[in-house]
Amino acid sequence: MTGPLAAADPAAGGGYFDAYAAVGLLAVVGVLFVAVSFTANRLLRPVVYSPEKLLTYECGVDPVGGDWAHTQIRYYIYAFLYVIFAVDSIYLFPWATVFAAAGFGMATLVEMFVFIGFLAVGLLYAWKKGVLEWT
CATH class of the missing domain: 1.10.287 (Helix Hairpins)
Structure with a gap:
């Protein structure tokens, strides 16, 4: 078998690792997507710290009192x-x-x-x- 069909069939001599090229490409694209997303987030976000932003926040409850709570x-x-x-x-x-x-x-x-x-x-x-x- 010759031509473009021979290269697409791993059993016809296309090589062992040729079948994994799509998986490797998908992994590289996924890593690049995450890296670009985190870099864009770091570059585009506003960085303004205030005392309110540094407080502990949990489910809309204002942090009042001590930090110890008894849980059943x-x-x-x-x-x-x-x-x-x-x-x-x-x-x-x-x-x-x-x-x-x-x-x-x-x-x-x-x-x-x-x-x-x-x-x-x-x-x-x-x-x-x-x-x-x-x-």
């Missing part, structure tokens, strides 16, 4: 429980596809019941400790 630990526990069950759902979807394949039925079913059992024991422990009560 229960918010972190709820967030942690959410992450646990989100990860559980991430594992359930691929399991369902493997379970549907021929030859994997009983083994994957037992593995998933063990996995869900561990999560149920953790949830039961949190419930017994009173972690799930909001009051």
Whole structure:
């Protein structure tokens, strides 16, 4: 095969790294885009410092008082429980596809019941400790 089609086909002798030229070009363009954006931002932004700009700002609340605040630990526990069950759902979807394949039925079913059992024991422990009560 000769002509422009031979160069486009890596199997026809176009070279091993020719297939990666588009990926490399995209990476270079991405790095250049980020560099140009940050440079333009630095050159075009106004730089006027004032005491108000140097204050700590969080969600529209004026910084009044000290910098120490007590945070309830229960918010972190709820967030942690959410992450646990989100990860559980991430594992359930691929399991369902493997379970549907021929030859994997009983083994994957037992593995998933063990996995869900561990999560149920953790949830039961949190419930017994009173972690799930909001009051």
